[in-house]
Amino acid sequence: MSRLRNGLLFVALLAFALPAGAQTKKTGLGRAALAEEIAAWDIDVRPDGAGLPVGRGSVKQGEEIYLERCAACHGEFGEGAGRYPVLAGGAGTLNKENPDKTIGSFWPYASTVFDYVRRAMPFGNAQSLTPDETYALTAYMLNMNDLVKEDFELSKENFAQVQLPNAANFYDDDRETTEKAFWKANPCMKDCKPEAPRILGRARALDVTPDNKSGPRVE
Numbered sequence: 764m765s766r767l768r769n770g771l772l773f774v775a776l777l778a779f780a781l782p783a784g785a786q787t788k789k790t791g792l793g794r795a796a797l798a799e800e801i802a803a804w805d806i807d808v809r810p811d812g813a814g815l816p817v818g819r820g821s822v823k824q825g826e827e828i829y830l831e832r833c834a835a836c837h838g839e840f841g842e843g844a845g846r847y848p849v850l851a852g853g854a855g856t857l858n859k860e861n862p863d864k865t866i867g868s869f870w871p872y873a874s875t876v877f878d879y880v881r882r883a884m885p886f887g888n889a890q891s892l893t894p895d896e897t898y899a900l901t902a903y904m905l906n907m908n909d910l911v912k913e914d915f916e917l918s919k920e921n922f923a924q925v926q927l928p929n930a931a932n933f934y935d936d937d938r939e940t941t942e943k944a945f946w947k948a949n950p951c952m953k954d955c956k957p958e959a960p961r962i963l964g965r966a967r968a969l970d971v972t973p974d975n976k977s978g979p980r981v982e
Contacts (some may be wrong), residue, residue, distance in 0.1 A: 806881060810872040812923040819918035820899025822906040828896055829903050832885045841865070841907045851907040857929070867908025871933040873917075873925040877901045 808814040830839065838844045841851030853863025862869070866876055881897045883889050892900070902917035905925065911917075917925070 806878075808874045808878040808881070810874045810923075812874070812919065815874075815877070815919045815922055816894040817919055818894030818898050819916055820895045820897070820902055821916040822899075822902045822911065822913050824895075825899035825901070825903025825906075828892075828900055833900070836886055841904065850904055854928075865908065866904055867910060867928065869929050870927055871930045872927060873901060873905065873922060876904055877922075 806814070829837075834844075836844055836847040837850050838847075841849065843849035849863055849865050851865055851867060853865040853868035856862045856868060857864070864870075870876060877897060880900055881890070881892065881894075884900075885891065898917045902911060902915055905911045905917070906913060906915065910927065911925065
């Protein structure tokens, strides 16, 4: 690591360590972010619809966009192409050995679909979709999963009314309260297991765990 990077890292760590009042002193690094720059990053959408842009799009419009810009990776019917994710189907498979975690079977909220499409899709050309196109694509993918009808139009006004089947199975991480009684006050941090390490499982989907030392080297 260069001296410059070391210096910047030290300044960043020091900023976190100092009391709030002491951080008001200017360091001479960078500048205040412009409102336009903040807006470009502040694009997250909450389940209740907060953060949604103004716009609307129908299932029919979304089908045209999907076939043109999404089907090459995700399949014409959301079945997935190659190793790209499956988007439709999978109802009743979550308790199976190989569940299909699709929008209709697994995803918790319509905002999960909208936010991800808006932020990261299409692959290789992220954030190129307009708000109306994103609404339309979301509506079409909901329709592929039989969650809305073919004549449905999604908008900022009716967004929060769309409910996904698996929403109730998602909840906040509560381990700090529900599992605290099982935590060890003084956990072992060194030489805890004298026996040699053993391979207990392998990456089933990719099968990349080598059987012996002749496996490929990973840098």
